[in-house]
Amino acid sequence: MKRIYLFAVIIVSLFILSFPDITLAASSIPIPGVDVKLGTSNNPADVSVTLQIIVLLTLLSIAPSILLLMTCFTRIVIVLSFVRTALSTQQAPPTQVLIGLALFLTFFVMSPTFSAVNSQALQPYLKKQITQEQAVDRAVVPFKQFMAKQTREKDLNLFLDYIKAPKPKTVNDIPLTALVPAYAISEMKTALQMGFFIFIPFLVIDMVVSSVLMGMGMMMLPPVMVSLPFKILLFVLVDGWYLVVKSLLLSFG
Template sequence: MNEFMEFFNSSSSESVSTSVKLLLLLTVLSIAPSILILMTSFTRIIIVLSFVRTSLATQQMPPNQVLVGLALFLTFFIMAPTFSQVNDQALTPLFNDEINLEEAYEKAAIPFREFMSKHTRQKDLELFLTYSKAERPETIQDIPLTVFVPAYALSELKTAFQIGFMIFIPFLVIDMVVASILMSMGMMMLPPVMISLPFKILLFVLVDGWYLVVKSLLQSFS
């Protein structure tokens, strides 16, 4: 009887442990899109790539699926060291029953805080710290994620729009030159975009634009 009870208790504990792991996995999968968008480099990359397509005025070329796919793989490439630290410090010990769920969460947040701290403006961080009315943190690891994530997202938006502005300038010059030429020739009814589009694509191809854009994005996270 005692042996049966011991076996039942061990089986129950294993079942509970498995249930907790499944619950953790489902929770991570449900919030994975938000984590990917707001706590990684995805936001900056997808906005910059969208700016490139808009400045070229190529409508849906490249398609959204291509831009999102490229942004995802660039994100995985840039975030690989961070994801590796999370796996080594939090996920692997948790699945090996070396730490509990709360400790795994705290250890997993450390690499993300270190990454976000490198790209978060002090001004944005001060904004959310002030409105949260929390005690001033002594170190980066003392800043709660509820403050860090929106501050980081706000900084990423500004950086992405700054890069997008620089991308727009050469294509805007081409549009202005083409529009001036058409007006001087009296061709008022001909849309300037129709004439400038081949020249913008030609310029983008000649300077190897996609290479330069991706290189600039990678360097902005180095």
């Protein structure tokens, strides 16, 4: 094996040396370089732009987490995970499929919010009608309206009381530092409630199958192995995915 590898290396080397034009052409291609300079500047605008770039790169690194907590993704992915667990199918559907379905459902539910952000903040900013700070302030408003609609007042008051903030008069007055975690725990509570109702029919099937096996004296046969086909059959007959997705969409209405 080593002889074959050495022979291949020799052949490739001879092939490259037999065509010097290739190496010359490759050496004549300019290689781009990056020059980063650290020093003083007489223009304050240069320092401001540099700090803005650093802040922007920092926000981009945590943007996915922030975006997921400010959308309906949390509720959807938890409910879909409950469906898979209740069916006892382990890795079917695969996690990638559930995450992909949750993302597309998130885009579908959040499309009015994204459209509002695009029309009120992004497009005016691209047309240079507003500044960057004004664009950020306008972009936050649709997200606040969506999150406030799905957030329980009890959860919101928990964080407002902790930071000793005055009671907001409008949705726009709610600080994001209190609204985002309040919205997150409200979404998880709602998802767990929906998951509980999803579990009930499958739990009944497990209990019935377990009782039948116990009555027949089949102690060594796992009840899950017998109840799994009945769970899948029930889920298919009632068109389970349609009902789950419909319930998710109606819960955001």
